[in-house]
Amino acid sequence: MRTALLFTAGLTAAAVALPALAEYPDKPVTIIVPFAAGGPTDKVARDLAEALRKPLGGTIIIENVGGVGGTLGANKVAKASPDGYTLLLHHIGLASASALYRNLPYKTLEDFEYLGMVNEVPMTLIGRPNLPAANYAELAKWMEANKGQINLANAGVGSASHLCGLLFQSAVKIDMTTVPYKGTAPAMNDLLGSQVDIMCDQTTNTSGQIESGKVKAYAVMSSKRLSSGPLAKLPTADESGLKGFNLAVWHGLYAPKGTPKAVVDKVNTALRAALKDADFHKRQEALGAVIVNDARLAPAEHKKFVEAEINKLTPVIKAAGQYAD
Structure with missing residues (x-):
């Protein structure tokens, strides 16, 4: 029962x-x-x-x-x-x-x-407006010549730009001074003001600055180029010589x-x-x-x-x- x-x-x-x-x-x-x-x-x-x-x-x-x-x-x-x-x-x-x-x-x-x-x-690699490198090949030479003096900005520990920066340093085998900010906006402001040298961040944060020509754009970190939009002509990291680098948020x-x-x-x-x-x-x-x-x-x-x-x-x-x- x-x-x-x-x-x-x-x-x-x-x-x-x-x-x-x-x-x-x-x-x-x-x-x-x-x-x-x-x-x-x-x-x-x-x-x-x-x-x-x-x-x-x-x-x-x-x-x-x-x-x-x-x-x-x-x-x-x-x-x-x-x-x-x-x-x-x-x-x-x-x-x-x-x-x-x-x-x-x-x-x-x-x-x-x-x-x-x-x-x-996709992530993009960008630099300060007065950085003396017009493309990734020139950027690679500049980084090699300026080891120990490169400032790499990010939006804070755990951010997508932080991760991209870590992976980028590992890929190019060059240690950089990591400069964390409390968000993308202050990091971008200092990049625009040439207080830091480079940053790796997602297209949602960088496309406007790239399109307006306010920053140097070196590569999109995807396996293939974007099919449309203002970044369609931006070469991939692989095309630029950074073989196998592919990172997306x-x-x-x-x-x-x-x-x-x-x-x-x-x-x-x-x-x-x-x-x-x-x-x-x-x-x-x-x-x-x-x-x-x-x-x-x-x-x-x-x-x-x-x-x-x-x-x-x-x-x-x-x-x-x-x-x-």
Whole structure:
């Protein structure tokens, strides 16, 4: 009798849970952006939210939880209720945090459900306006002649420009004085004012300055040239002589570990539809971003990709000895 009663209770609970799951979302879904409003990741999130509303069938709210290189916002999602109502839109920093932070409050590969990749934003190598190098070949000679005197700006520890700078130094085998700033804007201001020499940052932050001729542009750090926009004529690092250098700031969507598979599947289906939205494509193209359209749209492949990125970035970060508490 006891067994029968437990079985009946289980059926009743399931009967109650299934309709509730089928109605997801029946209240607003919050996407946490682990950076300040107005930045490139915030822009991607807001564009994506607009494209997601119809296929997901609900209201989407963007909440900015910046600080500590994106780890505060990521941790908030990792610790949130796994019901599909709190999601995370993060970039390559999710992969680098494992090596950068000694006391990371979450486990990147264990504390999230991976929902699918969104886009990739190529990095660009730029220099101060009065730098005496017109192309990458000349820049390489200048760097060789000025070893120990080169100032490399970035937007702060854990930022995309920080990672690109570390990888760039490793690739050219030249140590530079890393100058971290509290964001891209102050770093760019000092580059424009020739207070620092070079910076490696994403097209969302550099295309306007490149197009206006206010900085020297040397290469786009992607496997192939951009197909359109103001940077279409900018050669790749590989074309310029920096063989094999390829780095993009990718964005992905995540939920707390334990989110029901039915919810994961519904968000993934909605994401795939959103990435085909014409307006979303136009907005992303204007930022120099490339919409993901490959196996990484699947949660399992998304997770494999992030794991591979962790394995790629960790040795470089450890070799540089640039940790954060």
